[in-house]
Amino acid sequence: MMVAEQRRLGVTLETVGAWMLGILWLLPLLYAVWTAFHPAAYATSFDPLAPLTLNNLITAWQAAPFTRYLLNTVMLVTLILAAQFVLCTLAAFAFARLVFPGRDLLFAVVLLQLMVMPDVLLVENYRTLAQLHLVDTILAIALPYLGSAFGVFLLRQTFLTIPQPLDDAARLEGCGLFARLWRVYVPLAKPTYIAYGLVSVSYHWNNFLWPLIITNSVTTRPLTVGLSVFATSDQGIDWSIVTAATLMTSAPLLVAFLLFQRQFVQSFMRAGIR
Amino acid sequence: MLRRETVHAYLLLLPALILLVAFTHWPAIETLIDSLYATPHGSRPAPFVGIANYTDLLDDPVFRQALRNNAIYAAATIPASIVLALVMALAVNTALPGRAMLRMAYFLPTMLPMIAVANIWMFFYTPDYGMFDRILAWFGGGRHNWLGDSATALPAMIAVAVWKEAGFFMIFYLAALQTMPTDLREAAALEGSSRWNYFRRVTLPLLMPTTLFVMVNAVINAFRVIDHIVVMTRGGPDNATTLLLYYIYETGFRFWDTATAATLTVVLLAILALTAWLQFGVLGRRVHYR
Numbered sequence: 001m002m003v004a005e006q007r008r009l010g011v012t013l014e015t016v017g018a019w020m021l022g023i024l025w026l027l028p029l030l031y032a033v034w035t036a037f038h039p040a041a042y043a044t045s046f047d048p049l050a051p052l053t054l055n056n057l058i059t060a061w062q063a064a065p066f067t068r069y070l071l072n073t074v075m076l077v078t079l080i081l082a083a084q085f086v087l088c089t090l091a092a093f094a095f096a097r098l099v100f101p102g103r104d105l106l107f108a109v110v111l112l113q114l115m116v117m118p119d120v121l122l123v124e125n126y127r128t129l130a131q132l133h134l135v136d137t138i139l140a141i142a143l144p145y146l147g148s149a150f151g152v153f154l155l156r157q158t159f160l161t162i163p164q165p166l167d168d169a170a171r172l173e174g175c176g177l178f179a180r181l182w183r184v185y186v187p188l189a190k191p192t193y194i195a196y197g198l199v200s201v202s203y204h205w206n207n208f209l210w211p212l213i214i215t216n217s218v219t220t221r222p223l224t225v226g227l228s229v230f231a232t233s234d235q236g237i238d239w240s241i242v243t244a245a246t247l248m249t250s251a252p253l254l255v256a257f258l259l260f261q262r263q264f265v266q267s268f269m270r271a272g273i274r
Numbered sequence: 275m276l277r278r279e280t281v282h283a284y285l286l287l288l289p290a291l292i293l294l295v296a297f298t299h300w301p302a303i304e305t306l307i308d309s310l311y312a313t314p315h316g317s318r319p320a321p322f323v324g325i326a327n328y329t330d331l332l333d334d335p336v337f338r339q340a341l342r343n344n345a346i347y348a349a350a351t352i353p354a355s356i357v358l359a360l361v362m363a364l365a366v367n368t369a370l371p372g373r374a375m376l377r378m379a380y381f382l383p384t385m386l387p388m389i390a391v392a393n394i395w396m397f398f399y400t401p402d403y404g405m406f407d408r409i410l411a412w413f414g415g416g417r418h419n420w421l422g423d424s425a426t427a428l429p430a431m432i433a434v435a436v437w438k439e440a441g442f443f444m445i446f447y448l449a450a451l452q453t454m455p456t457d458l459r460e461a462a463a464l465e466g467s468s469r470w471n472y473f474r475r476v477t478l479p480l481l482m483p484t485t486l487f488v489m490v491n492a493v494i495n496a497f498r499v500i501d502h503i504v505v506m507t508r509g510g511p512d513n514a515t516t517l518l519l520y521y522i523y524e525t526g527f528r529f530w531d532t533a534t535a536a537t538l539t540v541v542l543l544a545i546l547a548l549t550a551w552l553q554f555g556v557l558g559r560r561v562h563y564r
Contacts, residue, residue, distance in 0.1 A: 147293030
């Protein structure tokens with residue numbers, strides 16, 4: 001009796017603790033939402049009857065070329081994802097199913113990138129892109145990330161789990177290398193593509209430092225850089241408007257996350273289990 | 275004569291390898307070479323200076339502070355976010371009321387761009403108006419310039435990083451917890467082992483590979499993510515929040531001192547290589563893989 005009661009008390013305490021941590025974790029976001037949807041005068045006073053407004057959002061959207069920034073980000077993310085899918089698939093297939101001299105060495109060379117990411121090699125990569133006359137283009141933001149060791153690794157692991165007899169059967173039916181890849185491997189690796197795609201899109205949607213360095217005009221800046229330019233130079237300290245702009249730029253990804261929560265969480269898990 | 279399969283393999287690898295080498299391996303080697311030369315001026319070629327850039331670095335107080343800051347930053351964010359991640363994962367792995375909501379609350383900061391997070395937190399840290407000063411005011415606290423005071427600026431950055439990261443690491447612990455065999459728990463319950471004992475003797479050791487994986491990611495992030503520094507403090511006040519990569523960014527793109535930036539990058543690469551070596555060489559052997 002005593003033990004059962006003790007255990008029930010313990011569970012209650014744990015629930016309360018977990019929820020307090022949860023509320024603490026949500027608090028910053030709730031505060032931001034409050035500020036964005038109320039007039040500046042109510043930004044810091046929590047009057048539940050304070051009037052709601054969309055003016056902050058409208059003002060922010062019109063104060064800077066966010067439509068263009070959004071377009072740039074969408075183009076950037078699409079370009080990166082398409083190129084990564086193609087390049088990583090080809091390389092992963094070679095590593096998983098073809099026999100050639102130097103395979104293990106080359107694979108180790110590829111894996112080095114998991115530790116030394118292009119994010120750290122700012123100065124040298126800037127110089128390379130300047131020599132190619134690509135500074136301030138969307139292609140320049142994307143180029144360092146197109147050959148992705150992470151993608152190659154993830155897809156190779158998946159391809160290795162696909163039964164060899166399926167491949168052999170396709171070969172016997174006269175399928176060439178690309179046909180086998182396209183008909184057998186790609187369809188069976190769909191969950192991995194979704195997982196890698198979600199991880200890659202959210203990484204590059206949110207990436208900031210490299211785009212900040214390599215771009216300097218409205219027609220190339222992604223949302224993150226546009227937001228920082230807007231928050232530092234144009235608005236100063238009108239927090240209602242800065243917060244509104246901040247939420248707007250994060251909204252597409254946040255909405256997508258809320259809609260596809262399960263897929264997102266499972267994708268991140270799948271991508272993490274090596 | 276090359277075999278057909280070999281030719282195919284190299285052709286398939288070529289595009290990815292060219293891009294990988296061009297933007298990761300080659301720049302890494304180039305950085306090493308550049309660190310042995312002075313910064314070029316105009317069209318004159320840069321003179322070879324040997325290890326002079328490195329000895330200059332040792333005398334550079336900002337470099338030493340950046341290293342110290344980064345060490346403190348890593349030593350605080352890594353354990354804090356890992357412990358919190360584990361607590362979160364254990365919480366949402368039980369049949370708690372509102373479990374899905376809670377998991378979302380923990381994970382949501384991960385989906386925000388760091389720059390958005392920085393904007394939101396900058397507002398909290400604002401003297402007088404910000405959330406922190408207002409909460410402190412209830413307890414009779416006074417106005418505090420969190421980001422302007424060199425004593426609180428770095429802890430303020432650490433708080434931001436922990437808030438952003440913990441939910442991300444939770445996912446990996448959750449994945450590991452869900453694959454954990456339940457018969458162990460039943461056996462332990464039958465033997466009357468307490469929950470704490472079970473956690474310490476069974477769960478924690480089984481989570482070691484996950485902890486190692488999360489730890490490596492946390493170390494990399496502690497040296498790679500500086501978006502919040504760029505937006506919130508620009509390394510200030512008095513370099514109190516200058517991290518290594520921020521210092522590279524500053525010397526490379528604001529002072530255009532490419533030789534020093536290259537030398538700093540070599541130091542950063544050495545730290546990352548050391549992490550990799552520790553992961554696979556030393557720790558990897560001691561961790562029990564299932």
